[in-house]
Every structure is written in C-alpha cells, then in structure tokens.
Amino acid sequence: MGDYGEFFATMIESKDFSNLSRAHETNFKNAVNSIKAGVSPVIIDNTHIKANEAKKIVVKALELGLDENMIRIEDIGTNGLVAEALANRNTHGVPLEKIETMIQSHKSVGGLTVKKILESKDMFKQSDILFSAVVLDIASKTTLLDRFDMFIPKDWKIIAHHMTICLGELKDKSDIGNEVTLRVFGVGTTDMAMAVKVDGYNSLNDVPHITLAINPDGGMPKMSNEITKWQDVKPFFVKGIVTEISKTPKKDD
Numbered sequence: 474m475g476d477y478g479e480f481f482a483t484m485i486e487s488k489d490f491s492n493l494s495r496a497h498e499t500n501f502k503n504a505v506n507s508i509k510a511g512v513s514p515v516i517i518d519n520t521h522i523k524a525n526e527a528k529k530i531v532v533k534a535l536e537l538g539l540d541e542n543m544i545r546i547e548d549i550g551t552n553g554l555v556a557e558a559l560a561n562r563n564t565h566g567v568p569l570e571k572i573e574t575m576i577q578s579h580k581s582v583g584g585l586t587v588k589k590i591l592e593s594k595d596m597f598k599q600s601d602i603l604f605s606a607v608v609l610d611i612a613s614k615t616t617l618l619d620r621f622d623m624f625i626p627k628d629w630k631i632i633a634h635h636m637t638i639c640l641g642e643l644k645d646k647s648d649i650g651n652e653v654t655l656r657v658f659g660v661g662t663t664d665m666a667m668a669v670k671v672d673g674y675n676s677l678n679d680v681p682h683i684t685l686a687i688n689p690d691g692g693m694p695k696m697s698n699e700i701t702k703w704q705d706v707k708p709f710f711v712k713g714i715v716t717e718i719s720k721t722p723k724k725d726d
Contacts (some may be wrong), residue, residue, distance in 0.1 A: 613711035
C-alpha cells in the first residue's frame, strides 16, 4: 500500500487532495470484503470524529448481517497527549492548528455509539447525479466496435458508452465539458461482461475501463469490474467528454 505518511505529506504540500477519496474508498472496500469473507475482528482504524463519518461502514456492516452488538466503537481520544505532542508524533503532516480543531470537535461530539452513528445525518447531501464519466463521442464508439465487433457474442447488448470516473458528482467540476483522450490497450471478458482497459484520465475503478457489451441474461455494466484477465492489444485512442450523468435524463429541446 505504500508509505501513507509520505502519501499524506505530499498531498498537504501540493494541496492536491484528489487521491484522498480513492484511499478512503479502497479502505472501505477492503473492510467490506473482509466482513464478507468472515474475518473477525475487522478493525477500521480511522479518524472518525463525527458520527456521520463512521455511518457508511456501520450501515454496510449491518446490511451484511452483522448484529449491532458485534460492532464496537473504541474511542482512544488523544491517548492522554496534548495537541503539540500529537503534532510532533503524527507522520501525515497534519498541522498543529488542524489537530487542535479536531480535538475540540471530538470533545463537543462526545463518545460515539452505534445508535448515535445511525441517527446522524448523511455525510453527503443527496444528488441527482448517478455517476461521472468520460462519455465517448460517436466516432470513438464506432472505432471501438469496429475493432472488437467480431469478438462480441452476437446476442449481447452493446454498451461502448463511457469510462466511469466516480459515482456521484465530481468534486472538481472544472473539467466538465472538456474533451479527453483515452488510450485503449487491453481487452477482457467474463461470462457477463466485456470491456477494454484504458488510461489517460483518473478513475476510481481499480482498472479504468469502457464496457463494450454485456450478457443480456443478467449482465450489468458494473460487472466489468469483475474482469481479472486482460489481454494486451495494440494501443489506439478514443475521445470523450467529461460528463455528470443524471438520474433523470435531460429531454432534448
């Protein structure tokens, strides 16, 4: 996983926090996979100061069948240390002023309980945006299908629409509407989905990809994330527009 101290220090120095959400999402996925695998205990070692910061994983744990009594909140607080000592000891480069603010926030919230966590407001407001993506232009979709049409099972549903950037809205909206060039350099298939591997723009998916087609008998585009075997192809390029995809498609004028 690399040196997290150096990882966070670099983000703070550059003021570029674009990878922070990826790190949190990776930790969440690892925790969920461990719960599903029956690992016990699963330790979520994170700075959960407010109740809603822990809500996502607590709700998911309950959805996966854990009893509420199996979820334990261990609040170590400052472990008896003052802010200056914590600032000197932390390896993430968090400044003293931030640590002091976090301590005061922790004191105002008090001890966390599962009940308090579940009753807290969701951390993020509800959005009409389903996901954000690089949506291919018509010429690029045609290029993809021309290259791989012979390999797609005849009865499968064609997708070849986009590369997912993230679920929900983009945090940095400055790229919306911009044209992006993606490099296609691999192809993979399962019995449910077929996709091409791409790079050229950030994606929260472990393997950035464009779903080409899905099995009409239960296949879904998200199943491209389950592809583990990829075959290299001679690289070529496709283009698309950075777009936020709404739950309610806009009607044409």
